[in-house]
Amino acid sequence: MIWNPNKECMSRDERSALQGKRLHKIVEYVYHNVPFYRNKLQEMDIRPDDIQTIEDITKLPFTTKKDLRDNYPFGLQAAPQSEIIRVHASSGTTGNPTIVGYTRKDIGVWSECMARCLTAYGVTRDDIFSVAYGYGLFTGGLGAHYGVEHLGASVIPAGTGNTEKHLKLIRDLGITGLACTPSYALYLAETMDKLGIRKEDIKLRVGAFGAEPWTENMRKEIEERLGLKGYNIYGLSEVMGPSVSYECQMQHGSHICEDHFYPEIINPTTLEPLPAGQTGELVFTTLTKEGMPVLRYRTRDLCSLMPGTCDCGRTEVRMGRIEGRSDDMLIIRGINVFPSQVESVVLSMPEFAPRYMLVVDRVNNLDTLQVQVEIRQEYFTGVFDTPAAVDQLEKKLATKLKSVLSIAAKVQLKAPNTIERSQGKSAHVIDRRKL
Amino acid sequence: MTVHQLSIFIENRSGTLIKVLEALKAANIQIIASTIADTAEYGIYRLICSEPMRACEELKKANVAVALSDVFALAIDDKPGRAADAVKTFSEAGISIAYMYSFLLRGKGILIFRTDDNEKAVKVIADNQLQSINEADLSELA
Numbered sequence: 001m002i003w004n005p006n007k008e009c010m011s012r013d014e015r016s017a018l019q020g021k022r023l024h025k026i027v028e029y030v031y032h033n034v035p036f037y038r039n040k041l042q043e044m045d046i047r048p049d050d051i052q053t054i055e056d057i058t059k060l061p062f063t064t065k066k067d068l069r070d071n072y073p074f075g076l077q078a079a080p081q082s083e084i085i086r087v088h089a090s091s092g093t094t095g096n097p098t099i100v101g102y103t104r105k106d107i108g109v110w111s112e113c114m115a116r117c118l119t120a121y122g123v124t125r126d127d128i129f130s131v132a133y134g135y136g137l138f139t140g141g142l143g144a145h146y147g148v149e150h151l152g153a154s155v156i157p158a159g160t161g162n163t164e165k166h167l168k169l170i171r172d173l174g175i176t177g178l179a180c181t182p183s184y185a186l187y188l189a190e191t192m193d194k195l196g197i198r199k200e201d202i203k204l205r206v207g208a209f210g211a212e213p214w215t216e217n218m219r220k221e222i223e224e225r226l227g228l229k230g231y232n233i234y235g236l237s238e239v240m241g242p243s244v245s246y247e248c249q250m251q252h253g254s255h256i257c258e259d260h261f262y263p264e265i266i267n268p269t270t271l272e273p274l275p276a277g278q279t280g281e282l283v284f285t286t287l288t289k290e291g292m293p294v295l296r297y298r299t300r301d302l303c304s305l306m307p308g309t310c311d312c313g314r315t316e317v318r319m320g321r322i323e324g325r326s327d328d329m330l331i332i333r334g335i336n337v338f339p340s341q342v343e344s345v346v347l348s349m350p351e352f353a354p355r356y357m358l359v360v361d362r363v364n365n366l367d368t369l370q371v372q373v374e375i376r377q378e379y380f381t382g383v384f385d386t387p388a389a390v391d392q393l394e395k396k397l398a399t400k401l402k403s404v405l406s407i408a409a410k411v412q413l414k415a416p417n418t419i420e421r422s423q424g425k426s427a428h429v430i431d432r433r434k435l
Numbered sequence: 436m437t438v439h440q441l442s443i444f445i446e447n448r449s450g451t452l453i454k455v456l457e458a459l460k461a462a463n464i465q466i467i468a469s470t471i472a473d474t475a476e477y478g479i480y481r482l483i484c485s486e487p488m489r490a491c492e493e494l495k496k497a498n499v500a501v502a503l504s505d506v507f508a509l510a511i512d513d514k515p516g517r518a519a520d521a522v523k524t525f526s527e528a529g530i531s532i533a534y535m536y537s538f539l540l541r542g543k544g545i546l547i548f549r550t551d552d553n554e555k556a557v558k559v560i561a562d563n564q565l566q567s568i569n570e571a572d573l574s575e576l577a
C-alpha cells in the first residue's frame with residue numbers, strides 16, 4: 001500500500017521539477033528570514049534567483065552541526081516564534097543542545113511522512129501501534145506518535161522503561177505494531193523469554209526500528225523472536241525526525257521523502273558530490289520546512305543512494321544502511337553521545353585527571369556505557385579510607401554525566417596514570433558492541 | 436591516641452596489589468597490619484606500617500593513589516571478650532565504628548578503628564581509661 005502515490009510514485013522529471021521549484025522557494029525564504037544564511041549566500045555572491053533547478057543545489061553552502069550550535073538557541077529559526085508550536089532538542093558535542101522549532105505545517109509534513117512510512121510497512125487503521133521510543137525532547141516518541149494518529153491507527157504511547165508492563169499490554173491489548181530501537185526490540189524478546197511469554201501469545205506483526213545502527217542479522221533475530229516483520233526507519237531532528245526515510249515491503253533500502261528532504265552524497269573531505277551508488281556523507285536540504293529549514297545539512301552519516309523505481313512502485317530514491325560516521329559520534333540506546341561531552345564533564349571536576357575512556361558494550365541486548373576516569377593523587381585524601389567515599393565520588397560524576405549525556409553511564413574510578421594517554425579522538429572509545 | 440593509616444586505592448585486577456607491596460619493599464617499609472575493604476571493581480587497602488609518612492611519599496612517587504588517615508589504636512589484653520568490651524564502651528556512648536581490624540603485637544591485642552565522632556571517642560577513651568597507643572608506642576612494640 002502507498003499512502004500518497006502522487007508524491008511517492010512521481011516520475012523522475014516531475015519530481016525534479018517540483019524539487020527545483022521548492023528549492024528556489026526555500027532559498028528565498030531563508031535569504032529573507034535567517035541572517036546566518038543571508039550572510040553566507042551574500043559572501044558567496046549567490047542570490048535566490050540564481051537557484052532555479054534542483055541541480056543548482058551544489059552552488060549552495062553547507063550547514064554543519066557546529067553552525068547549529070554556534071547559533072544556539074534560535075539563530076537558525078526562520079519562522080517567527082508565534083508560528084512555532086513545538087520544540088525538540090538533540091544533544092550536541094559539547095554544552096548546548098541543538099534546538100529545532102516546528103510550525104504547525106512542519107508537524108503536518110512530519111506526520112504525513114510518518115504515515116507514508118507506516119503505510120509502506122503495511123500498517124492500517126485497524127492496527128494497534130505501540131510507540132516505545134523515548135517521549136520528550138528526543139524526536140522519536142512524539143514523531144512516531146503523531147504519524148500513527150495521522151494514519152488513523154490506535155497509538156499506545158508506551159515510551160521507554162517498564163518493559164514488563166509494556167509486554168503485558170502487547171499481549172492483552174493485541175498490539176500489532178511496535179516502534180522502538182532495534183536493541184530495545186531484542187530486549188523485549190529477552191524479557192518475553194524470562195516471563196514465559198511465547199511469540200504465539202502476542203499479535204505483533206510490524207516493527208519500525210531505528211535511531212541506532214543495526215544489521216541484517218539483528219533483523220533476522222528480532223523477526224524470528226517477536227514474530228513480526230522489522231523495517232528500518234531513519235531520521236534526524238535537525239532535518240525533521242523519524243521518517244525522513246523508511247523501508248518498504250522489499251526491505252531493501254529506505255525510501256527518502258524526496259519531495260520534502262533532498263538528499264546528496266558527498267565526499268566528506270573534499271565536499272564534492274559523489275555519483276549515485278558511491279558511499280559518502282549523507283547531506284539533506286529541507287525543501288518545505290518553515291520552522292528551521294536547513295540547506296545542505298551534513299548528517300555525518302555515511303551511506304550510499306540507490307536511484308530507480310523500486311519493486312514496490314515507489315520512485316523515491318533509497319538510501320542504504322548507515323555504514324558509519326564521519327565524526328566520532330556514538331549512538332548508545334538511540335542517544336547521540338560524543339566523547340567530547342564526557343571530556344567536558346571530566347575536565348570540570350578537579351578530582352579527576354584529564355584522561356578518560358568510554359567503554360561501550362551490549363549486555364542482554366541493551367547498550368551499556370562505562371566511563372573510566374583517573375582520580376588525581378592530590379584529591380585522594382584521608383576521607384577515602386572507605387569504599388563509601390569512593391562510591392560517592394563516582395556517583396557525583398555519574399550524576400553530572402547523566403545530565404549532559406541524557407543517558408546513564410557507569411563510572412569506574414581508576415588509579416592515577418593507568419589510562420593510556422590517548423592520541424586522537426577515537427582513542428577515547430572502546431566499542432565492544434558486535435554489530 | 437591515634438596512629439597513621441595508609442588508605443590505598445587498588446583496582447581489582449592482577450598486578451595492582453603487588454605494585455604497592457613492591458614499592459613498600461623497595462623503600463624498606465615494614466607492614467604491621469593490613470586489611471582490604473573490597474567492592475566489585477576496586478578495594479581500599481588499609482595499612483599500618485613503619486614510617487607511615489615516608490611510606491606515603493614513596494607510594495605517591497610510584498603513582499599509587501594513597502592518603503594518610505588518623506585512626507584510633509587501642510591495646511587490649513589478649514583474652515576472649517576484650518574486643519567486645521571495648522566496642523561496647525563506644526556503642527553505649529552512641530559512637531558508631533566505621534570500620535575496625537585487629538592484630539596481635541607483643542602479646543597485646545591491637546584494635547584499629549575509625550569512628551563517626553572522633554572528639555567524643557577521645558573523651559570515651561580517657562573517661563574509661565582505655566589503653567590507647569600512638570605512633571611511638573607502635574614502633575616500640577614493633
Ligand SMILES: [Zn+2]
Binds near residue numbers: 248250255310314
Ligand atoms: Zn520500495
